[in-house]
Amino acid sequence: MPERLGTVLVEQGVLTAAQLAEALAQHERVGAPLGSVVLAKGWVTRRELYVGLAAVWGADLAFVDPVEVDEELARRFPAAMLARETWVPLRVEEDGDGLPQVVVATAGRPSAHIAEVVVQRTGVPRVRQVVTTDWDVQRALRTVWRDELVHDAVDALAERRPDESASTVFVRPQLAAAAALLVATVTGLVLDPSLTMLVLVGTVNVAVALAVGAKALISTVGTASETVEQVTAAEVAALEDAELPVYTILVPVYKEAGIVGLLMRNLADLDWPREKLEILLLLEEDDPETLTAALAAAPPDIVRIVVVPHSLPKTKPRACNVGLAFARGQYVVIYDAEDRPDADQLKKSLVAFRKGGDDLVCVQAALNYFNARENLLTRMFTLEYSSWFDYTLAGLDQLRLPIPLGGTSNHFRTDMLRDLGGWDPYNVTEDADLGIRASARGHRVAVVNSTTYEEANMAVGNWIRQRSRWIKGYMQTVLVHTRHPWRLLRSVGPRQTAGFALLIGGTPLMFLAAPWLYAMLVVELLWPGALTPALPAWLVQVSLANLLLGNGVIIYLSLLAGFKRRTYGLVPFALLSPLYWLLHSVASYKALWQLVVNPFYWEKTDHGLSSHVRVEDVPGMDDGPATARPVPAPRDGARLTDPQAVPVPRPAPDGSPADRA
Numbered sequence: 001m002p003e004r005l006g007t008v009l010v011e012q013g014v015l016t017a018a019q020l021a022e023a024l025a026q027h028e029r030v031g032a033p034l035g036s037v038v039l040a041k042g043w044v045t046r047r048e049l050y051v052g053l054a055a056v057w058g059a060d061l062a063f064v065d066p067v068e069v070d071e072e073l074a075r076r077f078p079a080a081m082l083a084r085e086t087w088v089p090l091r092v093e094e095d096g097d098g099l100p101q102v103v104v105a106t107a108g109r110p111s112a113h114i115a116e117v118v119v120q121r122t123g124v125p126r127v128r129q130v131v132t133t134d135w136d137v138q139r140a141l142r143t144v145w146r147d148e149l150v151h152d153a154v155d156a157l158a159e160r161r162p163d164e165s166a167s168t169v170f171v172r173p174q175l176a177a178a179a180a181l182l183v184a185t186v187t188g189l190v191l192d193p194s195l196t197m198l199v200l201v202g203t204v205n206v207a208v209a210l211a212v213g214a215k216a217l218i219s220t221v222g223t224a225s226e227t228v229e230q231v232t233a234a235e236v237a238a239l240e241d242a243e244l245p246v247y248t249i250l251v252p253v254y255k256e257a258g259i260v261g262l263l264m265r266n267l268a269d270l271d272w273p274r275e276k277l278e279i280l281l282l283l284e285e286d287d288p289e290t291l292t293a294a295l296a297a298a299p300p301d302i303v304r305i306v307v308v309p310h311s312l313p314k315t316k317p318r319a320c321n322v323g324l325a326f327a328r329g330q331y332v333v334i335y336d337a338e339d340r341p342d343a344d345q346l347k348k349s350l351v352a353f354r355k356g357g358d359d360l361v362c363v364q365a366a367l368n369y370f371n372a373r374e375n376l377l378t379r380m381f382t383l384e385y386s387s388w389f390d391y392t393l394a395g396l397d398q399l400r401l402p403i404p405l406g407g408t409s410n411h412f413r414t415d416m417l418r419d420l421g422g423w424d425p426y427n428v429t430e431d432a433d434l435g436i437r438a439s440a441r442g443h444r445v446a447v448v449n450s451t452t453y454e455e456a457n458m459a460v461g462n463w464i465r466q467r468s469r470w471i472k473g474y475m476q477t478v479l480v481h482t483r484h485p486w487r488l489l490r491s492v493g494p495r496q497t498a499g500f501a502l503l504i505g506g507t508p509l510m511f512l513a514a515p516w517l518y519a520m521l522v523v524e525l526l527w528p529g530a531l532t533p534a535l536p537a538w539l540v541q542v543s544l545a546n547l548l549l550g551n552g553v554i555i556y557l558s559l560l561a562g563f564k565r566r567t568y569g570l571v572p573f574a575l576l577s578p579l580y581w582l583l584h585s586v587a588s589y590k591a592l593w594q595l596v597v598n599p600f601y602w603e604k605t606d607h608g609l610s611s612h613v614r615v616e617d618v619p620g621m622d623d624g625p626a627t628a629r630p631v632p633a634p635r636d637g638a639r640l641t642d643p644q645a646v647p648v649p650r651p652a653p654d655g656s657p658a659d660r661a
Contacts, residue, residue: 005034008055014048031242032275039301040274046133054131057109064105064136066143076121079145080152083325087114088140092124101126107134138326150311153321157421163483164437166427166476169599171483197534204513205546211506212550215392219557222395230449231348239347241273247346248329252282252319256337256607257293263337264299271343278329279303282319285310313600317423317430324422333411338607340370341409341452349411352448361416361443365409366390369456371610372570377463378456379573380580386561393447401499402439404432409452416443426600429473436481436500440491455610464587465603471508472591478505510550511588514581517547551578
């Protein structure tokens with residue numbers, strides 16, 4: 001097959017003999033199809049490749065226009081299956097004998113399997129298979145099967161497993177419990193204010209102490225072992241390119257026109273055969289500016305632009321679910337637009353999967369920041385993330401407790417991710433929810449010793465928008481997974497349930513309680529004994545001790561994080577953690593309000609604000625002016641203006657630039 005395809009491409013004049021010899025050698029070395037090799041090298045266009053493939057397979061070539069697809073016929077075939085197998089039914093027509101036949105366009109070799117599926121779903125015994133490009137198949141799917149793709153991305157989890165979806169914010173038992181608690185509190189304050197305040201303040205103190213203690217214990221365990229799936233450089237070097245699988249990278253981007261060009265260059269440095277890398281750039285239909293910037297960046301052929309149809313809720317997990325439908329890799333990872341992952345991260349993750357066992361569904365890489373020293377907020381943000389990813393997640397992994405995933409650099413087994421139902425588009429912290437949901441299903445999440453560098457939030461308003469969304473998502477996750485507490489207890493066990501409650505539930509509680517504990521401290525300092533009429537003196541002292549202990553733990557963990565990452569210049573700023581904690585409280589009360597009035601609203605975080613987002617800061621880029629957010633000009637005849645993404649002329653017969661677009 002490779003030799004035959006190569007010969008055809010040479011005979012057609014689109015490949016030279018020298019290029020064929022080099023491509024065949026690369027094909028043998030990496031184990032990728034010859035077509036993937038020549039596409040990755042940029043030697044042929046997609047149209048030229050599929051002309052050659054059609055000749056080798058002995059089939060007719062057709063370029064599919066979505067308007068040619070019979071919609072009544074299309075409804076008999078599920079979009080998810082067609083996306084995975086890259087073929088679409090086109091129409092029913094008469095063959096040479098006047099008998100009906102179904103015409104199917106496939107981006108792969110015509111096969112008996114496709115014919116069998118078509119016969120089963122239509123009852124028509126004759127099937128004619130023509131060859132088309134994979135882009136034409138996907139364009140047809142996103143156009144003709146648009147409503148089904150949107151429905152699957154938004155409502156599939158809610159319909160199949162409603163108890164795991166945040167589409168319903170509060171269920172009746174939770175509303176009843178909240179109402180009963182409110183009535184009991186108001187009644188108690190009227191009948192016996194002292195006793196009621198004693199119970200309320202005491203309960204809050206116990207909950208905060210348990211949450212702080214759990215975080216301290218988990219992080220202490222994490223200091224002993226940074227990761228369970230420790231991967232060495234020798235293990236990475238031992239991997240052979242020929243044994244590597246296809247890896248899909250999902251990059252959801254919205255209103256990020258300024259940094260798309262940098263994203264392309266960051267991902268280009270990944271140590272993985274380009275022939276086995278698939279990058280799906282997920283753009284929103286109502287965001288033409290980012291689409292224009294993506295096309296101007298002229299990304300390589302391994303990048304495919306997927307325009308996500310407009311629908312509500314407009315959230316990142318909804319876009320990722322659409323991307324998952326088109327993913328062809330055995331493994332899939334999410335990166336954000338500004339991410340700079342370690343070059344060997346994909347290989348380390350693969351080794352971690354192979355060492356981790358069949359129950360390992362996800363490997364989480366650490367996140368850190370390339371602009372840590374930009375201002376005070378970025379310093380605090382970096383210390384917090386260093387502590388979370390280096391200690392807390394490592395401790396959760398070591399203790400086999402549920403791990404809330406970060407929003408990026410989480411690597412999945414694609415088939416297991418689909419089995420889990422993908423991401424919940426109604427949960428605004430879909431990553432944390434998915435990690436908990438995986439644990440509840442008996443799967444395991446691990447961390448790996450690799451880092452992705454992001455842009456730390458440097459503006460207070462932007463930070464509060466981002467953090468309030470995260471905390472609201474934690475609240476959603478707690479509400480979802482406590483709908484049936486006894487079922488949760490039976491499915492994951494008491495230790496995992498306690499870990500989930502104290503970390504995912506305790507984190508927002510600590511932030512909500514902090515201002516009241518600070519207020520008690522201020523009153524006690526300014527007017528000693530003023531709280532005694534309302535509260536026992538011992539409870540006031542316990543509350544103040546709780547506040548000091550909690551802040552001490554946070555300061556200590558931040559100090560450790562600075563030393564571990566050898567960012568010694570950040571260490572003194574750990575002393576400001578109490579002030580940073582109060583900023584979390586502001587975001588938490590905003591999150592609580594939004595949970596009630598606007599639970600599915602996705603607060604957009606602006607990226608590309610840092611002065612460190614410059615051309616020369618990105619590995620592999622040419623030297624250029626140190627201006628922020630550059631957008632490269634389009635190359636003449638650039639290949640990767642995806643015909644599925646924007647309206648462009650259909651491919652011309654002579655292989656003109658319209659074809660290359």
